[in-house]
Amino acid sequence: MIIYDDGKSYRVVKQPDHGKQCAAFARSWGNEQFDFPTPALSLELAAGEHDNGWTEWEQHPTIDERYARPWQFMELQAEEHVPLYRRGIARSLDLDPYTAILVSMHGTGLYNGRYGTFAGLKPKVFTAQQQPIVDGYIAEQTGIQESLRERLREQGEWDGESSEARLWHNYRLLQILDRLSLWCCFQNLPTGKLGPTPTRLGQDDVDLELTSARPWTLSMNPYPFREARVEAPVEARDVPKREYRSPEDFLEEFERARPYVAEFVLVPA
Numbered sequence: 001m002i003i004y005d006d007g008k009s010y011r012v013v014k015q016p017d018h019g020k021q022c023a024a025f026a027r028s029w030g031n032e033q034f035d036f037p038t039p040a041l042s043l044e045l046a047a048g049e050h051d052n053g054w055t056e057w058e059q060h061p062t063i064d065e066r067y068a069r070p071w072q073f074m075e076l077q078a079e080e081h082v083p084l085y086r087r088g089i090a091r092s093l094d095l096d097p098y099t100a101i102l103v104s105m106h107g108t109g110l111y112n113g114r115y116g117t118f119a120g121l122k123p124k125v126f127t128a129q130q131q132p133i134v135d136g137y138i139a140e141q142t143g144i145q146e147s148l149r150e151r152l153r154e155q156g157e158w159d160g161e162s163s164e165a166r167l168w169h170n171y172r173l174l175q176i177l178d179r180l181s182l183w184c185c186f187q188n189l190p191t192g193k194l195g196p197t198p199t200r201l202g203q204d205d206v207d208l209e210l211t212s213a214r215p216w217t218l219s220m221n222p223y224p225f226r227e228a229r230v231e232a233p234v235e236a237r238d239v240p241k242r243e244y245r246s247p248e249d250f251l252e253e254f255e256r257a258r259p260y261v262a263e264f265v266l267v268p269a
Contacts, residue, residue, distance in 0.1 A: 001058055001070050002185045009238045010069065011262075012254065013185045015054035021184070021234045021264070022177045023048035025225075029177070034224040035169070035200045043170055045095055046102035047177050053088025053107075060247045068243035070250055073186075078111075078130040082137045085110070089141065098157070101148040105171045106178070108141040117172050118196075165201060172198045172205075183210065184264045185234060189218050197224070211269060216262065221269035230266040235259050 002018055004011040026047040030036030037043040054073070061070035062080065071080075085107040092103040109115055111134050113123055126134055152158035176197050183194065195207030206222060213219040237257040244250040 001054075001061060002073055002182065003069065004186055004188055005241065006188075007241070009241050011185075011236050011238050012257075013234055013236045013262075014058055015051040015073070017235045018181050018185055019048045019051055021181045021232050022050065022174075024232045025177045025180055025230070028225045028227055028230045029173070031224065031226050033199055033222055035198070036226075037170065037173065038166065039098055042096055042098035043102065043174065045099040046092075046106070046170075046174055049088070049092050049095070049099065050103050050106045050174060050178065051088065052091060052103075053084040053086070056087070057084050061250065063244060063247065063250070068245060070244070070247075078126060078133050082111075082133050086137065086140075089144070093144075097148045097151040097155070101145050101152075101167065102170060102174055104141050104145050104148070105167075106174055108138055108145075109171070109175070111138055114175060115171070117168075118175065169198050169201050172196070176208075181232075181234075184218065184232070185236070185262075189216075189264075209269065213267065217265045217267060219267050219269040223268035225266065228268065232264045232266060233261045234264065236262045 001015065002013040004013075023044050026037055026040075026044040057076075057080070062076075063069065064071045064075065071077075089100070089104045089107050092100040105115075109117075111124065113121055149158060152163070157163075176194065179194060183189065189210075189212040191211045193207040194210055196205035197208050198205055208224065209221045211219045211221075237254060237259050239250070239253045239257050244253075
């Protein structure tokens with residue numbers, strides 16, 4: 001769950017709905033300055049499915065007793081977090097190998113500093129009990145990714161260095177799509193910079209300057225989409241900001257809350 005605290009209530013966005021917004025960004029990405037996603041369908045699928053392992057957890061979310069609410073997505077402990085990403089990655093294997101390798105890289109990157117592609121990221125610290133869980137997970141996913149590369153070679157969809165370069169370009173783009181959605185759903189459209197954002201393969205990255213133009217609207221410079229206006233709605237619910245002592249307590253309020261569509265819009269600066 002992505003929980004935004006507005007001081008009076010919690011705006012809650014489920015991870016599958018966050019994924020739908022990421023997929024919408026992927027469909028619209030690309031213009032003269034920014035490469036169009038290639039392969040387009042696989043990147044769109046990966047954007048939509050990169051966090052799908054949360055689905056079961058959100059049906060019975062555990063409570064962070066420090067704040068008496070469900071765990072925020074980036075704070076859930078490795079003992080719970082690793083199994084749900086492992087489950088989601090396993091599901092992606094039923095799609096196509098390129099989608100699956102991106103989903104696996106995303107899930108692995110959450111535990112290895114995003115492969116060093118995001119310089120400002122603070123390294124995670126794990127307990128002595130958590131470290132073997134994390135190490136085993138990273139090793140497992142590294143093996144899965146190698147087997148997926150081999151499948152792509154066998155299908156004639158992998159030609160060595162150029163494919164590897166494109167894969168890493170796409171991985172970094174997936175991280176930007178993810179963070180852009182979180183900019184909307186979790187951070188509520190602050191003004192700031194989003195980067196490093198890949199442009200064209202082999203060319204320098206840029207920082208996207210993001211400005212809250214008006215309610216639900218974000219202006220961007222440079223602008224990475226093909227359409228002059230990108231609508232990226234996401235379903236949300238507002239639940240009372242109070243203490244929740246059990247999953248059932250929270251879910252009762254969540255189910256009572258009326259779902260609505262947050263009509264996010266992205267435009268050029």
